[in-house]
Amino acid sequence: MDHPIKRDHARFRKIVKGRIRDNLRKYVSKGEMPSPKGDGTFKIPMPSIDTPRFKFGDKSQGGMGQGNGEAGDPVDGQEGEGPGQGGDVGNQAGNKELEVDLSLEELAHILGEELALPNIEPKGKKAMPSVTNKYTSIGMTGPNSLKHFKRTYKEAMKRQIASGTYDFLDPRVIPVKRDFRYRASDAKVEFENSAVVIYMMDVSGSMGDEQKEIVRTESFWINLWLKSQYKDIEVRYIIHDATAKEVDEETFFKTRESGGTLISSALKLCREIIQADYDPSEWNIYPFHFSDGDNWSADDTKLCLEILDQDLLPASNVFCYGQVESRYGSGQFYKDLVSKYGEQDEKVILSKIKNKDAILDSIKDFLGKGK
Amino acid sequence: MADRTRPLEGELLRIRDEIYSYAIEFGLDFHPVRFEVCDYDTINILAAQGGFPSRYPHWRFGMDYDQLSKGYAYGLQKIYEMVINTNPCYAYLLNANHIVDQKIVMAHVYGHADFFKNNAWFANTDRNMMAVMANHGTKIRRYMERYGQNRVEEFIDRVNSIENLIDVGLLFETQELKRQREERMKTAKEEIAKAEDERSNALKSFMRHKERQNRPEQVEETVDLREKKINAPRDVMLYLLENAPLEEWESDILGILRDEAYYFLPQRLTKIMNEGWASYWHSHIMTTRALKASEIIDYADHHAGVMAMSRQNINPYKIGIELYRDIEYRWNTGRFGKDYNDCEDMHKKLNWNKDLGLGRQKIFEVRKTHNDVSFIDEFFTPEFCERQQLFTYKYNPRTGRNEIETRDFMEIKNKLLSQLSNFGSPVIEVESGNYHNRGELLLKHVHRGVDLDFGYASDTLKNIYALWKRPVNIVSKQEEQTVTLSYDGKEFKQSK
Numbered sequence: 001m002d003h004p005i006k007r008d009h010a011r012f013r014k015i016v017k018g019r020i021r022d023n024l025r026k027y028v029s030k031g032e033m034p035s036p037k038g039d040g041t042f043k044i045p046m047p048s049i050d051t052p053r054f055k056f057g058d059k060s061q062g063g064m065g066q067g068n069g070e071a072g073d074p075v076d077g078q079e080g081e082g083p084g085q086g087g088d089v090g091n092q093a094g095n096k097e098l099e100v101d102l103s104l105e106e107l108a109h110i111l112g113e114e115l116a117l118p119n120i121e122p123k124g125k126k127a128m129p130s131v132t133n134k135y136t137s138i139g140m141t142g143p144n145s146l147k148h149f150k151r152t153y154k155e156a157m158k159r160q161i162a163s164g165t166y167d168f169l170d171p172r173v174i175p176v177k178r179d180f181r182y183r184a185s186d187a188k189v190e191f192e193n194s195a196v197v198i199y200m201m202d203v204s205g206s207m208g209d210e211q212k213e214i215v216r217t218e219s220f221w222i223n224l225w226l227k228s229q230y231k232d233i234e235v236r237y238i239i240h241d242a243t244a245k246e247v248d249e250e251t252f253f254k255t256r257e258s259g260g261t262l263i264s265s266a267l268k269l270c271r272e273i274i275q276a277d278y279d280p281s282e283w284n285i286y287p288f289h290f291s292d293g294d295n296w297s298a299d300d301t302k303l304c305l306e307i308l309d310q311d312l313l314p315a316s317n318v319f320c321y322g323q324v325e326s327r328y329g330s331g332q333f334y335k336d337l338v339s340k341y342g343e344q345d346e347k348v349i350l351s352k353i354k355n356k357d358a359i360l361d362s363i364k365d366f367l368g369k370g371k
Numbered sequence: 372m373a374d375r376t377r378p379l380e381g382e383l384l385r386i387r388d389e390i391y392s393y394a395i396e397f398g399l400d401f402h403p404v405r406f407e408v409c410d411y412d413t414i415n416i417l418a419a420q421g422g423f424p425s426r427y428p429h430w431r432f433g434m435d436y437d438q439l440s441k442g443y444a445y446g447l448q449k450i451y452e453m454v455i456n457t458n459p460c461y462a463y464l465l466n467a468n469h470i471v472d473q474k475i476v477m478a479h480v481y482g483h484a485d486f487f488k489n490n491a492w493f494a495n496t497d498r499n500m501m502a503v504m505a506n507h508g509t510k511i512r513r514y515m516e517r518y519g520q521n522r523v524e525e526f527i528d529r530v531n532s533i534e535n536l537i538d539v540g541l542l543f544e545t546q547e548l549k550r551q552r553e554e555r556m557k558t559a560k561e562e563i564a565k566a567e568d569e570r571s572n573a574l575k576s577f578m579r580h581k582e583r584q585n586r587p588e589q590v591e592e593t594v595d596l597r598e599k600k601i602n603a604p605r606d607v608m609l610y611l612l613e614n615a616p617l618e619e620w621e622s623d624i625l626g627i628l629r630d631e632a633y634y635f636l637p638q639r640l641t642k643i644m645n646e647g648w649a650s651y652w653h654s655h656i657m658t659t660r661a662l663k664a665s666e667i668i669d670y671a672d673h674h675a676g677v678m679a680m681s682r683q684n685i686n687p688y689k690i691g692i693e694l695y696r697d698i699e700y701r702w703n704t705g706r707f708g709k710d711y712n713d714c715e716d717m718h719k720k721l722n723w724n725k726d727l728g729l730g731r732q733k734i735f736e737v738r739k740t741h742n743d744v745s746f747i748d749e750f751f752t753p754e755f756c757e758r759q760q761l762f763t764y765k766y767n768p769r770t771g772r773n774e775i776e777t778r779d780f781m782e783i784k785n786k787l788l789s790q791l792s793n794f795g796s797p798v799i800e801v802e803s804g805n806y807h808n809r810g811e812l813l814l815k816h817v818h819r820g821v822d823l824d825f826g827y828a829s830d831t832l833k834n835i836y837a838l839w840k841r842p843v844n845i846v847s848k849q850e851e852q853t854v855t856l857s858y859d860g861k862e863f864k865q866s867k
Contacts, residue, residue, distance in 0.1 A: 062764050
């Protein structure tokens with residue numbers, strides 16, 4: 001029988017379920033994008049529920065520490081040093097929110113788990129098999145450089161125990177020739193699959209900083225997830241107002257133009273990029289378009305739908321349109337897309353992102369289909 | 372739990388006997404210690420439950436378990452040992468530990484066990500807590516079956532909100548005083564409720580509540596009676612237990628949680644002393660007796676990990692062990708008392724040695740009579756402060772980082788003491804149960820220089836309101852001004 005604490009644990013998880021997402025949300029929306037710490041790890045807070053108590057305000061309280069330095073020297077910057085010491089008996093007063101270092105894969109895993117994202121099935125016929133050698137098995141012979149010490153000593157220990165020469169009080173293990181083990185390679189068939197994400201964003205006057213922050217956060221998580229699903233991933237950025245141009249990531253999030261909006265200009269450029277660089281039979285293609293829904297004219301919208309139907313949709317896995325709410329945007333383009341494709345189309349995924357709190361739901365909209 | 376832990380055997384048993392003999396040789400004095408071996412999951416469970424194999428159902432234990440398990444999985448933390456203040460004293464060893472680690476842990480555990488038995492603040496703790504905790508679990512589980520898990524859990528959440536509102540002074544109540552006080556309470560209760568003696572406290576509280584409801588004309592009188600008898604104003608839990616209109620099961624649970632809070636209180640008061648004492652002894656036993664030459668590197672590595680200084684926090688293990696060693700050194704050499712303190716010849720002071728050899732005896736006395744506050748207050752010296760490279764830090768809004776504030780001895784000492792005083796909680800007293808002459812509860816924050824967090828205070832008031840069922844108020848200071856925060860069930864009010 002399981003220990004009763006598993007029931008407490010399940011209960012905690014249930015209570016937190018809303019809370020976990022809230023916490024994650026706060027974390028995502030604070031604009032505190034998990035940034036690499038240099039060693040490929042990230043931080044996410046652990047879920048916890050606070051019990052209100054009378055306690056001291058921590059404003060200006062500060063703390064105490066040990067070490068060298070003079071008044072005015074910074075204290076932080078080397079946390080997490082030394083092995084952790086568990087509390088002896090449950091009296092860890094003032095338990096602060098714990099933070100964990102995570103690799104990108106783990107972060108993606110958590111995202112996938114929290115949002116229940118399905119794994120993506122790469123487009124079948126486009127997967128190209130390739131044979132690689134992976135050192136996953138063990139052999140009796142091999143070069144010294146591939147010697148597997150742990151296995152070797154294990155064998156030696158087994159032999160010594162079996163033959164009764166192992167002395168528990170003097171546990172010396174000496175391998176002889178037949179104990180040696182070596183890493184050996186196995187041929188493994190892997191499927192190459194590559195993906196390209198093409199972000200398009202309306203940078204006309206009506207898209208403010210807040211809207212861009214939403215797009216930036218959202219694209220971070222989308223990249224994270226797609227990277228965990230594909231071996232290779234490329235990202236391209238297009239900004240547009242009445243005309244479109246390809247830019248690098250930094251420009252993408254910084255540029256602000258005034259003037260009108262022709263969405264078709266971005267879709268045209270996207271089409272050109274795909275035709276030039278990404279053969280749909282070899283690439284999984286993900287065009288994402290973010291705007292506040294304003295388009296110059298109904299004629300241009302008509303042109304957009306044509307490009308989508310004839311060129312973009314056949315080439316892409318899915319086409320995603322995220323509409324960021326802004327004070328100035330009419331939101332018309334969303335309505336136009338809905339009237340053409342409906343809310344539940346297989347290939348055209350639409351999502352309205354009202355505010356920062358809606359980012360996670362929107363990611364689920366986009367990636368929840370597993371395409 | 373039974374199948375999750377197993378007694379020592381083989382090599383570990385032999386080591387235990389060895390370490391035990393050293394502990395006895397050095398004069399440690401403890402209740403019998405029962406070591407059990409278990410895996411990391413089990414030790415996480417035990418740690419999440421405050422060391423006990425069986426507690427009442429509550430999500431909080433699940434949360435702690437969640438964090439410990441994740442911490443372990445990500446390699447952030449690892450619990451080497453658990454020891455519980457009971458008789459016999461239970462201690463758990465992690466089965467995956469290296470044999471050197473097991474030696475250290477055993478020596479460390481004997482240090483804790485000696486502290487539990489001899490430190491004055493532990494004198495009145497119930498050493499039978501293993502069974503008591505299990506009973507608490509059974510009772511609360513039964514209430515949950517009867518009244519619904521959500522309802523009972525919600526009540527527990529509220530009580531947890533005031534779990535730190537207990538009176539340190541009551542730990543020192545002698546059995547005789549306790550009996551007298553209970554006698555007084557009992558008569559007072561009888562006057563009010565005319566309940567019979569055999570009834571439980573909980574039931575009496577329930578009856579009193581009914582009584583009050585049934586006889587409104589007597590409310591004034593009972594209120595008067597209560598007004599005079601706030602015996603332990605800092606024990607807000609007790610005050611509510613005796614005076615809040617609670618149902619029988621609610622009173623029972625409040626009483627249970629209060630007992631548990633008092634059980635853990637001595638440990639909260641002696642973190643530095645207790646860990647320091649255990650570390651002093653594991654270090655002494657290992658380095659003078661138990662260590663083999665081949666184990667020295669592993670021992671040094673482990674010990675250094677435990678003693679690691681941090682720039683963000685005070686490591687109680689480190690400060691504790693160093694302070695005991697300092698005391699031992701000072702009493703061995705006679706560096707205390709008027710002669711030494713008044714000596715102005717620096718050279719003479721530096722080479723002061725009267726060969727008294729009183730050190731060991733002194734630290735045994737200290738571990739008997741002090742708690743963290745008096746320990747620091749009495750033995751924390753400027754020389755020690757400097758040697759330990761202590762500093763205080765503060766957030767600098769201009770640079771956006773924490774910066775070293777000062778290395779001034781008095782400031783560091785004061786800060787340390789204020790962090791430790793009243794086990795780090797604000798001192799809250801019950802002022803009146805009939806505030807405004809309307810049966811409102813008035814609490815008072817005894818302000819000692821640091822303001823309350825009013826956000827937390829508001830949520831706490833809400834929870835107390837749910838128990839008191841009439842408006843609740845707390846008077847405190849906010850930026851030098853007296854402020855009363857009130858909650859009447861609907862909204863908060865702040866008045867200056």
